[in-house]
Amino acid sequence: MARRGAPAEVNAGSMADIAFLLLIFFLVTTTIETDAGLDRMLPPIEPPTEKPPIIKEKNIFTVNINRNGQLLVEEEITDIRKLREKAMAFLDNGGAPSGSPDYCSYCKGKRLGDSSDSPAKAIISLKNDRETKYSTYITVQNELVGAYNDLRNREAQRLYGRDFTTMEADYLDPETDSNVKDDLKEKVKRIQELFPQKLSEAETDTSN
């Protein structure tokens, strides 16, 4: 039944194929990935007039990384695998005697007189050489953050029966319900106050 005169109709049967082809192309090229990493806050540049606060030596946990990736922790050469353990022992020490305002009731450390008074006072100071490899630095950062996370998880388990890290992840997840979020916010904040992350990074040594 060929019609004469009228323009021939374009066959649209292959339209679906073409569209499928494009669809598959975009399906393959799309990457819905989220990056992950270690979050850190840099210290603001303090005005030069301000005097640095006086901190007791025993409240500082020094970590030095040299150019070969060796660690000097509290003036002792330490294996990087022991770092987390040592940092946790320091943070959790709670050396202040009971009755003093710094007394730490939830600490489970050894309460040594020559280690930190309380988690709130404890500061970890990280120093690295200009020649230190970035991967070593990240490992050290990871272990120190891990030490805080382990202690926070312990307290979160005790108080709320779940891990701090999962609580925080839920809190930061944009898909979490706002009611849940409000509830989590307080808990996360409470735990963070129990073990505040005080990780100071000195400027790198220019002298070798």
Added chain:
Amino acid sequence: MSKFAKKKDSGLPAVNTASLPDIVFMLLFFFMTVTVMKDNTLKVENTLPNASETKKLEKKDRVIYIYVGEPTSQYTSKFGKEARIQLNDKFSSPSDVGGYILEERAKKSQDLQNVLTIALKVDKNANMGLISDIKQELRKVNALKVNYTTYDGDAFNNLQ
């Protein structure tokens, strides 16, 4: 050839696929709009280190990326083997970082400008000296929230 003779009832009628293109097009448009083409090609080696205590970097619109690593093979003749910073599409020196951050920050909408994160995508073989310089520059422009982007994994794998 009568009009009514050929009514052969041959099982099920074929499913009408006329709307198939429409459905596929709809999906196509969805993926076309969702796809974010990589906006900068990497000119530096970028094997990130591993870490286990990571946090996800949500909300891509409030992230500024800085890449660091040694130039890839096609650029080594020109720029050497020393680790370099890549901002947008070009190699830069640490002193350019501040300006770049301010520029990128100005591009973002007002309410996001204070909650920006700087994602440092640094090759694991880079030296800390360069990173310290970048951090110093970031502090100068008051961009204090940084994220050392890593792969998920055992951090001790970095040491080999």
